[in-house]
Amino acid sequence: MLDVTDLACRRGERDLFSGLGFQLPARTLLHVRGRNGSGKTSLLRVLCGLLRPDAGSIRWRGENIRELAEDYHRDLLYFGHLNGLKADLTGLENLRIASTLDQAPVDEDAIIEALARIGLEGFEDLPTRMLSQGQKKRVALARLILSKAPLWILDEPFTALDVDAVEFLQQLISAQVADGGSVVLTTHQEVPLTRGAIQRLTLGETVDDLDAATPAAH
Amino acid sequence: MFRVFYCVLARDITLAMRRRTDVLTTLFFFVIVVSLFPLGVGSEREQLRLLGPGVVWVAALLASMLALERLFAADYDDGTLEQLLLTGQPLAVLVLGKVVAHWLLTGLPLVLIAPLVAMQYHLSPPAIWVMMAALAIGTPVLSLIGAIGAALTLGLRGGGILLSLLILPLYVPVLVYGAGAVSVSAIDIADTEPYLSLLSAFLLGASLLAPLAAAAALRISLE
Numbered sequence: 001m002l003d004v005t006d007l008a009c010r011r012g013e014r015d016l017f018s019g020l021g022f023q024l025p026a027r028t029l030l031h032v033r034g035r036n037g038s039g040k041t042s043l044l045r046v047l048c049g050l051l052r053p054d055a056g057s058i059r060w061r062g063e064n065i066r067e068l069a070e071d072y073h074r075d076l077l078y079f080g081h082l083n084g085l086k087a088d089l090t091g092l093e094n095l096r097i098a099s100t101l102d103q104a105p106v107d108e109d110a111i112i113e114a115l116a117r118i119g120l121e122g123f124e125d126l127p128t129r130m131l132s133q134g135q136k137k138r139v140a141l142a143r144l145i146l147s148k149a150p151l152w153i154l155d156e157p158f159t160a161l162d163v164d165a166v167e168f169l170q171q172l173i174s175a176q177v178a179d180g181g182s183v184v185l186t187t188h189q190e191v192p193l194t195r196g197a198i199q200r201l202t203l204g205e206t207v208d209d210l211d212a213a214t215p216a217a218h
Numbered sequence: 219m220f221r222v223f224y225c226v227l228a229r230d231i232t233l234a235m236r237r238r239t240d241v242l243t244t245l246f247f248f249v250i251v252v253s254l255f256p257l258g259v260g261s262e263r264e265q266l267r268l269l270g271p272g273v274v275w276v277a278a279l280l281a282s283m284l285a286l287e288r289l290f291a292a293d294y295d296d297g298t299l300e301q302l303l304l305t306g307q308p309l310a311v312l313v314l315g316k317v318v319a320h321w322l323l324t325g326l327p328l329v330l331i332a333p334l335v336a337m338q339y340h341l342s343p344p345a346i347w348v349m350m351a352a353l354a355i356g357t358p359v360l361s362l363i364g365a366i367g368a369a370l371t372l373g374l375r376g377g378g379i380l381l382s383l384l385i386l387p388l389y390v391p392v393l394v395y396g397a398g399a400v401s402v403s404a405i406d407i408a409d410t411e412p413y414l415s416l417l418s419a420f421l422l423g424a425s426l427l428a429p430l431a432a433a434a435a436l437r438i439s440l441e
Contacts (some may be wrong), residue, residue, distance in 0.1 A: 048304060051441050074306030082297025086229070088236040100225045101305040101312075127236075 007056035034203030226315030270339030271400035325357035
């Protein structure tokens with residue numbers, strides 16, 4: 001589904017990566033690894049279309065994401081370092097706005113249920129600035145429960161989460177892969193999958209190891 | 219599409235209602251600046267009547283600048299702007315929603331309070347009506363043009379000053395015709411029509427082009 005060829009990205013004077021190519025079919029998880037500063041976040045932002053690559057192309061279902069623009073973004077869920085929550089709005093309001101803008105409005109009960117599933121029952125009506133760091137992250141991750149996007153791009157989703165939440169998130173990710181979606185994520189943790197393939201991509205090194213029989217990443 | 223526009227509009231207004239100081243700051247700034255001039259130049263009727271339109275308009279320009287810096291910066295800081303860019307909605311519509319909210323919160327209060335502050339300048343009732351009309355048409359133009367500047371200077375250090383330098387020259391036509399309409403109304407109220415028509419033309423042009431330009435600028439700023 002996602003087809004990346006010959007991708008290169010420079011930040012300032014430094015080459016982060018070049019000649020990067022891989023294919024990400026459905027039911028696959030791409031685990032991007034690399035040292036701090038090796039360009040993981042930049043790669044993810046390039047894949048989202050937030051950052052323009054210096055060379056190479058990214059195709060989604062055969063079409064360039066630059067041309068797809070909004071149509072691509074409709075199929076995409078990006079979770080960045082910033083939670084993307086308004087501190088003065090409640091978790092409920094934040095999620096309602098996010099789902100309306102994603103053009104997949106869900107009713108209030110679905111949001112309350114999603115928040116309950118992620119362990120925030122009773123916190124729905126609190127402005128998110130009153131929540132702890134981990135709880136904020138949980139509110140933001142509740143978007144994953146509500147989302148129907150086939151492609152998830154998650155940047156360090158496990159940080160600041162406790163053991164239970166990490167386990168729950170791992171379940172969500174493997175459910176997404178099992179349902180025919182794709183996930184790209186950066187993390188220093190392992191993600192066990194029930195079904196589907198894991199590809200690994202290591203930035204800043206030349207050696208790549210691959211679990212599944214999928215096209216190689218360079 | 220309208221639902222998306224309304225969603226962004228309602229979101230920004232809810233946020234502002236939870237943090238009212240930002241709205242009140244702009245309003246009080248306007249009231250204070252306008253009130254300082256009669257204290258400074260003396261209370262001679264004719265002089266104030268000449269000064270009034272210009273002073274009110276300059277104060278309105280500066281007041282609308284004041285809140286402009288935060289237009290996108292708050293969303294930029296907490297990552298919601300990133301999410302807005304990735305929603306799969308036309309960004310220009312989202313930008314227009316934000317700009318309309320900005321005007322309702324900073325422009326409209328100025329229009330409504332203008333008659334009160336204009337009393338200090340001994341303006342005649344018809345002149346006050348013209349001033350309100352001119353402000354009602356002109357201040358949305360200020361918000362729209364300002365959005366382009368706010369998007370361009372997003373994330374820059376010292377962006378606030380740069381923003382003023384970029385935007386204030388572009389405000390000149392609005393200032394000239396806005397203040398002109400009020401001055402001319404002292405001679406003949408019918409003469410104000412071309413001024414107001416020109417301001418309306420600015421408004422139409424700006425509402426068509428400014429959201430597109432601001433959306434393009436946002437994409438660049440977020441890279």
